[in-house]
Amino acid sequence: MKVKDLIRETQWLPGSSYVDGPLPIVSVFLPTFRRAKSGKFRKAIESVLSQTLTELELIIVDDASTDGSADIIAEFMEKDGRVSCLRHVVNIGLPAISEYEAYSKSRGRYIAFAFDDDEFFPDALEELYKHAQMTPDQVVYGSVGMRVRELGSGTEQFVHLGESISSHNINSWNCISNNAVLVPRFILDDIGLYDPHILMTRLCDWDLWRRISRKYILRYVDVCVGEVGGPATDDSLGKTYALDTWASEEQMRQERDWSLRPENFEEYDIFALPDSAAHCTAIAVREMAAAHGRTRENFDISSSLSRSDDNRKVLVLTGNHDACTSIYFDFLPDEWKSRVRVIRYPGGWPISEIAHASCIVFVRQLDPFFEWIAAAQKMQIPCYYFTDDNLTLLQENKEMNFFEDLSKKTLRNKLKDFSGVLTSTLELQEYFKEHLIHSNVDFFPPTFCDLKITTSKVVPVRDRLVIAFAGGSHRLSALRDVMLPAFLKYTESGKTIQLIVGGAGSDFSDEFKKHDFLELVTLPFELNWETALLQISRYSPDILIHAPSESANNKYKTTNVALSADVLDALLVVPDYMPYSDFKELNNAYVVSSPFSARSWLEVLEGLDFSKFSEMKKNNKKYCNEHFSGVLTCKVLASISKPTTFNGFTTVEGRLKLMSKSHGSHISIAGGDVIKDPQKLLESLEELARLRQAASRSKRLGFLSRKHDLWDNLMPQFAKLKEFSQQAKSGSSEIKLELSKSLHDVPYVEYSINFPAAIKSVLIAFATDGIQDGLVGIELVGATGSIVFNGVASLSGVDLSLPVEFVVDQAAVSLSADYRLRVFARTSHPVYMFELVKYRYAGLKRFPVYPFVEISTV
Incomplete structure (x- = not known):
């Protein structure tokens, strides 16, 4: 069913200032449904209209309320010409559609979202706007106080929501409140609006933040925006709409920006799924559509049909959703990208999420996941271990320190009940096989299929070289001790260097800032690989350098830095040791012959031939397309998920019953006593x-x-x-x-x-x-x-x-x-x-x- 079929009869009631009044800076959207009697709706309107930023318009979308909401809207429209209204003749029940309708009538350069149980503090929009003006190409967001109450409980909590996502990955955890955001209009024109699909009803805001983050910066600012009251009400979205987390994640991993742009939005089908959708997802859509349409005669659910019986789903458990996870599981070909779900633990997800998985992949660590591993083995879900470094060798050589034992002997024991191991390189695969750590080891290379970062390339300034640094903190010492002397010598010829470095400490910055012809731009550490590249891309780097590191682990590393260079449209410069030595013959990068010699780095800088950049970058793109296509990765994913291809609802129900039997049968209390039936006690303590x-x-x-x-x-x-x-x-x-x-x-x-x-x-x-x-x-x-x-x-x-x-x-x-x-x-x-x-x-x-x-x- 398409959006246009649902909004055909929507009534538009513009405010008195809509035509003749000044254009607003901010347009605030306020969808509502039957919140008049509680008084929340009136307070929400008053909090918007009393903003110290007066250059705004408020567009209320009344979803066919019958509780006096229309009278309240009429009252405010008469008092304040900035208020306009869209009214549904029959209830639609999908807030994302209301947001689109408001957007189609709005005129502001910035968009703010509100719900009918939210209240803004008086200076909230003014403070957000001040910050937005500093970075007009970014989305700014603040924090809120959120009232939370469990369904049926009379006790209300007040929690804080909102913090920087620099140390988090927005793809696995949402810390951004709907009404804490101020979005430039042009970004929504580009990325699209809230997804009105039935699967996304409860998560459409998180989905929008995720889609925005792939192309634009989400910047946290220290502004307390107001209160959110929805989670404390029994009729909120979270308590009245179903949520299938696996099906929702499958939808969020689909490419939908073009379809959700304002000019295409009305053709969007709120029940449709791609042919690759899992059978369980199709059933979830059908059941949600039936439940939604049961009391709404305006919904045609005939299009919500089942797909094939293919239910393969892979769950990935990671302690940090960083590049070590993203470049292997977040940019897969269409066939698999929506069937893989990444969960950061700890991150608030219950262990019951594993019940839908065909198999589970544990990234780099094992000990933190011992409860998940035990539950998976109890349910007979195949478990796999993935690593992109030779952590065993790093631990043996004391190059890195770990909080768990990953020695060969211990790893053999930990993995004895695992179905297999996935390694990022052939060298790592051979190491596991040579030392008999596991009998089933598959090569699982990085995959690069749908990462799209738009770089605003400018005409290069030939007397200035823009260099971006790629690599972890362990490479910063080489950047300072080996490469800095080369940079300084290079600038003696009258040229300047702009060096872009992420995640550097103050000591590092102080050393580089001493020099007049070397401009250091330090960027905050970003856990999310996409966001880190997006930050760097704003400076249009000419070259991307991969600083050397003296490590026995080098031969086991991947060449994924070539991906970063390709995404940034920059020329790659790498040290001459494995796995980068082959780049010399491929002519896709400059290779520094003596990577720990400052003179060698200087020779490379002085020998840069800008006329060859285009050809070398073209060669690098070809290399990336061949080595990181995802073809092999998809074969591996199909293989490891095959033993439990059909994960129907009967399978899921049986697994959950097993879990309930194996968890919570007894708990200990102080003094060593045991309570055999702890549920009532746990409820009391909660x-x-x-x-x-x-x-x-x-x-x-x-x-x-x-x-x-x-x-x-x-x-x-x-x-x-x-x-x-x-x-x-x-x-x-x-x-x-x-x-x-x-x-x-x-x-x-x-x-x-x-x-x-x-x-x-x-x-x-x-x-x-x-x-x-x-x-x-x-x-x-x-x-x-x-x-x-x-x-x-x-x-x-x-x-x-x-x-x-x-x-x-x-x-x-x-x-x-x-x-x-x-x-x-x-x-x-x-x-x-x-x-x-x-x-x-x-x-x-x-x-x-x-x-x-x-x-x-x-």
Whole structure:
């Protein structure tokens, strides 16, 4: 069924200022359905019209409400000419369609979204607009306070949503609220609007952010936009519409930008699926369409038909959704790109997500996924291990430090029940075979099929060379010690160099900024490979350099840096060792003969022949098309998913029953006792957690005027933690010691902390409500976002009347590095830690300041 068939009878009621008034800067879209009686709708309108940014228009889309909403709209239209209305004769029930209709009538240069249970703070749009003007080619977004209440519960929580995605991948986790975003109009003209497909009803905003991020920057700004109330209501989208996460992910991986552009939107079929859609996905569409059309006679669901019986689906579990995952699983050919789903763990997804998988691939790590591995094996789902580095050799040579043992002997044991291993190179495949680590090892190269980054190429300035740096933080030392002297010598000829580097620390930047003819542009570390390349592409680099690294792992690396150069339309310069040495004969890159010699790098720079750039880049594109086409990758995916090709609903139901039997049969409590039927206890503790959270909130946003400071009520056993945290508290009466939010229902909490040199251990105070079952742990995260240390403790084996100690591997940490501390819990019940907090904005907003910890030294 097409959009145009649903909106044919929509009524347009323009406001008095629509024709003769000034053009607005911002157009705000507000779809609504039966929110008049609750008072939320009126508050939502008032919050928009009372904005300090007055150059706006508000377009309300009334989805055939029958509760007096029309009277409220008429009232505001009479009072304020900036208000216009679109009214549906019959209910459509798909907010994405309402957003499109509003867009088709809007006139603003920027677009803001609102729901009828949202409230904007008075200066929200003005603050967002100020930031948007600084980067007019980007999407800016702030944060919101979100009211959350489980269905049927009377207890309401208030949570914060909104943070930078630099250390996250938007493709596996959404931290952007619908009403916190300000989007330039031209970006929606290019990328398209919300997807109105029935599968996307609950996730159409996240889908839009994902599609935008592939071509434009999503920039977080420190603006608290307002309140979101939907998750606290029983009639919100999240509680009244079905969600099939696998089917939705399959849809999100389809290329749809062209179809969702405003000029094509009305021809979009809200039930249609590609022929490659999985059978289960087609059934999900049919069932959702039937449920949606049951009370809406205007829906024709005859087009929502089943497809083939092919249900192959591959689940990928990764600790970091970075390039090590993306270049293998995110840019697959059409045949497979929608059948592969990447989940970052920890990341909030329940373990039950594995029930739909034909097989599961665990990326690089194993220990963090032990519960998922155990559940998969219980359900007889084939498990595969994937690695793109020789982690065993790196560990043996002490080149890298890991929080789990990946020695050959241990790896053999960990993988003995796995169905196979996937390696990124033939050399890695041979290593696994030679050392009999596993009997079934497949070559699984990078794949590059649909990454499209538009580079705004300019006419090159011949007296300036724009160089982009590619590689991890371990290559920065060569950039500084080997290549910097070459750069400086090159600039003596009167030319300048603009060097683009991502993820560099302040020490590195200070060294490079000393030189007049060398302009250093530092970019923030980006976990998402696409976003990192998008950031670099804005500077139109002439060449992309791959700095050398002295490592026994070099021969096992892929040549995926050629992909980056191709995407950036830059000439590639690489060191002359495997796997790059073959590039000399292929003539697709400059190859530095002595990569650890500054003179060799200088010779390459001085010998650059711009007239040959076009031919060499053409050769590199041909190389990438041949080596990263995905043909072999698709064969491997078909092979590993074949044993359980048919994952019908009967299969899924049976697996979930197995999981329910194998999980939660008993839990431990303090003292070592066991509760055989814990469900009622878990529910009670969840309720207690909600009550604790609510007890610190006022009725509106904020917090009670009296804050409960635990600082003076701690037992003597925590004296050292108080002493260590004293500097953070610094005698301020504004800083309180409180229990954190529960750790069990978030991936982790993260703190910036000043670590001393020679860390011996980290001690943290935890608390539970009696149950001591599951795990708590910490991670030390380096400046580039890599996890350099992970420590885990079993709650059943610790005494929570004392601090829990995590002993740090001395070889894992650098004395000069800056770290962030992550704390997490893997439990089915609430677990808290102590933290120092401060309240701002008249007590309306709570900010964690510092963790209540002790860092002991050697």
